[in-house]
Amino acid sequence: MKKHLQVEAIQSGTVIDHISAGQGIKILKFFDLSSESQRITVGLNLPSHDGANKDLIKIEGLTFNKEQGNQLALFAPKATINVIENFEVVNKFKVELPQQIAGVFSCPNSNCISHNEPVDSRFNLTTRAHRTKLKCHYCEKAFDKGLFTELD
Structure with a gap:
Protein backbone atom coordinates (compact mmCIF):
# COMPACT_ATOMS: atom_id res chain seq x y z
CA MET A 1 0.00 0.00 0.00
CA LYS A 2 1.49 3.32 -1.08
CA LYS A 3 1.21 6.13 1.45
CA HIS A 4 0.70 9.70 0.23
CA LEU A 5 0.41 13.05 1.96
CA GLN A 6 -3.00 14.70 1.90
CA VAL A 7 -1.67 17.97 3.33
CA GLU A 8 1.59 19.68 2.32
CA ALA A 9 4.49 19.61 4.80
CA ILE A 10 5.71 22.90 6.31
CA GLN A 11 9.32 23.97 6.73
CA SER A 12 8.91 25.56 10.17
CA GLY A 13 5.96 26.36 12.38
CA THR A 14 3.26 24.51 14.28
CA VAL A 15 0.99 21.61 13.41
CA ILE A 16 -2.10 21.13 15.56
CA ASP A 17 -3.15 17.53 15.04
CA HIS A 18 -5.90 15.28 16.42
CA ILE A 19 -8.51 18.04 16.59
CA SER A 20 -12.00 16.58 16.85
CA ALA A 21 -13.78 16.85 13.50
CA GLY A 22 -15.65 20.15 13.28
CA GLN A 23 -13.48 22.01 15.80
CA GLY A 24 -10.76 23.25 13.40
CA ILE A 25 -12.79 26.21 12.15
CA LYS A 26 -13.74 27.14 15.73
CA ILE A 27 -10.06 27.20 16.71
CA LEU A 28 -9.20 29.42 13.74
CA LYS A 29 -11.99 31.85 14.70
CA PHE A 30 -11.50 31.90 18.47
CA PHE A 31 -7.76 32.44 18.27
CA ASP A 32 -8.00 34.72 15.23
CA LEU A 33 -5.31 32.70 13.47
CA SER A 34 -6.47 33.63 9.97
CA SER A 35 -5.75 37.33 10.53
CA GLU A 36 -2.03 36.66 10.86
CA SER A 37 0.28 36.88 7.85
CA GLN A 38 1.43 33.27 8.21
CA ARG A 39 0.47 30.69 5.63
CA ILE A 40 -2.14 28.35 7.15
CA THR A 41 -3.26 24.97 5.88
CA VAL A 42 -6.47 23.54 7.29
CA GLY A 43 -7.61 19.96 6.84
CA LEU A 44 -11.20 19.13 7.80
CA ASN A 45 -12.66 15.66 8.28
CA LEU A 46 -9.38 13.89 7.50
CA PRO A 47 -9.13 10.17 8.25
CA SER A 48 -7.50 9.33 11.57
CA HIS A 49 -5.64 6.18 12.61
CA ASP A 50 -8.55 5.20 14.89
CA GLY A 51 -11.06 5.25 12.02
CA ALA A 52 -12.73 8.50 13.09
CA ASN A 53 -12.33 11.81 11.29
CA LYS A 54 -10.19 14.67 12.57
CA ASP A 55 -9.26 18.24 11.72
CA LEU A 56 -5.69 19.49 11.32
CA ILE A 57 -4.16 22.99 11.27
CA LYS A 58 -0.65 23.80 9.99
CA ILE A 59 0.71 27.28 10.64
CA GLU A 60 3.90 28.23 8.79
CA GLY A 61 6.28 30.53 10.69
CA LEU A 62 4.46 30.53 14.06
CA THR A 63 5.66 28.34 16.92
CA PHE A 64 3.29 27.49 19.77
CA ASN A 65 4.68 27.00 23.25
CA LYS A 66 3.01 24.70 25.77
CA GLU A 67 0.99 27.52 27.36
CA GLN A 68 -0.44 28.63 24.01
CA GLY A 69 -1.14 25.05 23.03
CA ASN A 70 -2.96 24.36 26.29
CA GLN A 71 -5.48 27.11 25.55
CA LEU A 72 -6.66 24.90 22.69
CA ALA A 73 -7.66 22.18 25.16
CA LEU A 74 -11.06 23.85 25.62
CA PHE A 75 -11.89 23.01 21.99
CA ALA A 76 -9.64 20.04 21.29
CA PRO A 77 -8.80 18.16 24.50
CA LYS A 78 -7.03 15.36 22.60
CA ALA A 79 -5.00 17.64 20.31
CA THR A 80 -1.28 17.23 19.79
CA ILE A 81 1.03 20.17 19.07
CA ASN A 82 3.99 19.47 16.78
CA VAL A 83 6.70 22.13 16.50
CA ILE A 84 8.43 21.89 13.12
CA GLU A 85 11.91 23.09 12.10
CA ASN A 86 13.49 22.21 8.73
CA PHE A 87 10.55 19.89 7.95
CA GLU A 88 11.28 17.85 11.14
CA VAL A 89 9.29 17.57 14.38
CA VAL A 90 11.56 19.04 17.07
CA ASN A 91 9.00 19.14 19.89
CA LYS A 92 5.71 17.34 20.38
CA PHE A 93 3.25 17.58 23.25
CA LYS A 94 -0.38 16.82 24.06
CA VAL A 95 -2.50 19.72 25.20
CA GLU A 96 -3.68 19.85 28.80
CA LEU A 97 -6.53 21.92 30.17
CA PRO A 98 -4.91 24.90 31.93
CA GLN A 99 -5.94 25.92 35.45
Whole structure:
Protein backbone atom coordinates (compact mmCIF):
# COMPACT_ATOMS: atom_id res chain seq x y z
CA MET A 1 0.00 0.00 0.00
CA LYS A 2 1.49 3.32 -1.08
CA LYS A 3 1.21 6.13 1.45
CA HIS A 4 0.70 9.70 0.23
CA LEU A 5 0.41 13.05 1.96
CA GLN A 6 -3.00 14.70 1.90
CA VAL A 7 -1.67 17.97 3.33
CA GLU A 8 1.59 19.68 2.32
CA ALA A 9 4.49 19.61 4.80
CA ILE A 10 5.71 22.90 6.31
CA GLN A 11 9.32 23.97 6.73
CA SER A 12 8.91 25.56 10.17
CA GLY A 13 5.96 26.36 12.38
CA THR A 14 3.26 24.51 14.28
CA VAL A 15 0.99 21.61 13.41
CA ILE A 16 -2.10 21.13 15.56
CA ASP A 17 -3.15 17.53 15.04
CA HIS A 18 -5.90 15.28 16.42
CA ILE A 19 -8.51 18.04 16.59
CA SER A 20 -12.00 16.58 16.85
CA ALA A 21 -13.78 16.85 13.50
CA GLY A 22 -15.65 20.15 13.28
CA GLN A 23 -13.48 22.01 15.80
CA GLY A 24 -10.76 23.25 13.40
CA ILE A 25 -12.79 26.21 12.15
CA LYS A 26 -13.74 27.14 15.73
CA ILE A 27 -10.06 27.20 16.71
CA LEU A 28 -9.20 29.42 13.74
CA LYS A 29 -11.99 31.85 14.70
CA PHE A 30 -11.50 31.90 18.47
CA PHE A 31 -7.76 32.44 18.27
CA ASP A 32 -8.00 34.72 15.23
CA LEU A 33 -5.31 32.70 13.47
CA SER A 34 -6.47 33.63 9.97
CA SER A 35 -5.75 37.33 10.53
CA GLU A 36 -2.03 36.66 10.86
CA SER A 37 0.28 36.88 7.85
CA GLN A 38 1.43 33.27 8.21
CA ARG A 39 0.47 30.69 5.63
CA ILE A 40 -2.14 28.35 7.15
CA THR A 41 -3.26 24.97 5.88
CA VAL A 42 -6.47 23.54 7.29
CA GLY A 43 -7.61 19.96 6.84
CA LEU A 44 -11.20 19.13 7.80
CA ASN A 45 -12.66 15.66 8.28
CA LEU A 46 -9.38 13.89 7.50
CA PRO A 47 -9.13 10.17 8.25
CA SER A 48 -7.50 9.33 11.57
CA HIS A 49 -5.64 6.18 12.61
CA ASP A 50 -8.55 5.20 14.89
CA GLY A 51 -11.06 5.25 12.02
CA ALA A 52 -12.73 8.50 13.09
CA ASN A 53 -12.33 11.81 11.29
CA LYS A 54 -10.19 14.67 12.57
CA ASP A 55 -9.26 18.24 11.72
CA LEU A 56 -5.69 19.49 11.32
CA ILE A 57 -4.16 22.99 11.27
CA LYS A 58 -0.65 23.80 9.99
CA ILE A 59 0.71 27.28 10.64
CA GLU A 60 3.90 28.23 8.79
CA GLY A 61 6.28 30.53 10.69
CA LEU A 62 4.46 30.53 14.06
CA THR A 63 5.66 28.34 16.92
CA PHE A 64 3.29 27.49 19.77
CA ASN A 65 4.68 27.00 23.25
CA LYS A 66 3.01 24.70 25.77
CA GLU A 67 0.99 27.52 27.36
CA GLN A 68 -0.44 28.63 24.01
CA GLY A 69 -1.14 25.05 23.03
CA ASN A 70 -2.96 24.36 26.29
CA GLN A 71 -5.48 27.11 25.55
CA LEU A 72 -6.66 24.90 22.69
CA ALA A 73 -7.66 22.18 25.16
CA LEU A 74 -11.06 23.85 25.62
CA PHE A 75 -11.89 23.01 21.99
CA ALA A 76 -9.64 20.04 21.29
CA PRO A 77 -8.80 18.16 24.50
CA LYS A 78 -7.03 15.36 22.60
CA ALA A 79 -5.00 17.64 20.31
CA THR A 80 -1.28 17.23 19.79
CA ILE A 81 1.03 20.17 19.07
CA ASN A 82 3.99 19.47 16.78
CA VAL A 83 6.70 22.13 16.50
CA ILE A 84 8.43 21.89 13.12
CA GLU A 85 11.91 23.09 12.10
CA ASN A 86 13.49 22.21 8.73
CA PHE A 87 10.55 19.89 7.95
CA GLU A 88 11.28 17.85 11.14
CA VAL A 89 9.29 17.57 14.38
CA VAL A 90 11.56 19.04 17.07
CA ASN A 91 9.00 19.14 19.89
CA LYS A 92 5.71 17.34 20.38
CA PHE A 93 3.25 17.58 23.25
CA LYS A 94 -0.38 16.82 24.06
CA VAL A 95 -2.50 19.72 25.20
CA GLU A 96 -3.68 19.85 28.80
CA LEU A 97 -6.53 21.92 30.17
CA PRO A 98 -4.91 24.90 31.93
CA GLN A 99 -5.94 25.92 35.45
CA GLN A 100 -6.51 29.49 34.28
CA ILE A 101 -7.09 31.23 30.96
CA ALA A 102 -6.71 34.98 30.47
CA GLY A 103 -7.52 37.44 27.71
CA VAL A 104 -9.32 34.95 25.46
CA PHE A 105 -13.04 35.22 26.28
CA SER A 106 -15.39 37.92 27.47
CA CYS A 107 -17.32 37.18 30.64
CA PRO A 108 -20.95 36.28 29.80
CA ASN A 109 -22.10 38.24 32.87
CA SER A 110 -22.92 41.68 31.46
CA ASN A 111 -22.58 43.18 34.98
CA CYS A 112 -19.00 41.93 35.38
CA ILE A 113 -16.44 44.65 36.02
CA SER A 114 -14.23 43.21 33.25
CA HIS A 115 -16.57 44.86 30.70
CA ASN A 116 -16.02 48.38 32.11
CA GLU A 117 -12.45 48.33 33.34
CA PRO A 118 -9.20 48.06 31.30
CA VAL A 119 -8.40 44.52 32.49
CA ASP A 120 -7.94 41.24 30.65
CA SER A 121 -10.64 38.70 31.37
CA ARG A 122 -9.47 35.85 33.57
CA PHE A 123 -11.14 32.51 34.28
CA ASN A 124 -10.30 29.56 36.50
CA LEU A 125 -11.13 26.23 34.86
CA THR A 126 -12.54 23.12 36.47
CA THR A 127 -13.74 19.84 35.00
CA ARG A 128 -16.26 17.58 36.70
CA ALA A 129 -18.09 14.67 35.12
CA HIS A 130 -16.57 15.57 31.70
CA ARG A 131 -18.02 19.12 31.88
CA THR A 132 -15.69 22.09 31.85
CA LYS A 133 -16.70 25.18 33.81
CA LEU A 134 -15.05 28.58 33.68
CA LYS A 135 -15.26 30.76 36.80
CA CYS A 136 -14.69 34.48 36.28
CA HIS A 137 -11.91 35.87 38.45
CA TYR A 138 -13.77 39.19 38.87
CA CYS A 139 -17.48 38.43 39.32
CA GLU A 140 -16.85 34.84 40.54
CA LYS A 141 -19.72 33.44 38.47
CA ALA A 142 -19.19 30.03 36.88
CA PHE A 143 -20.22 29.31 33.29
CA ASP A 144 -20.38 26.28 31.02
CA LYS A 145 -17.77 26.49 28.23
CA GLY A 146 -20.62 26.43 25.68
CA LEU A 147 -21.62 29.98 26.67
CA PHE A 148 -18.36 31.46 25.41
CA THR A 149 -18.74 32.57 21.82
CA GLU A 150 -16.68 35.74 21.45
CA LEU A 151 -13.11 36.85 21.94
CA ASP A 152 -12.28 39.90 24.01
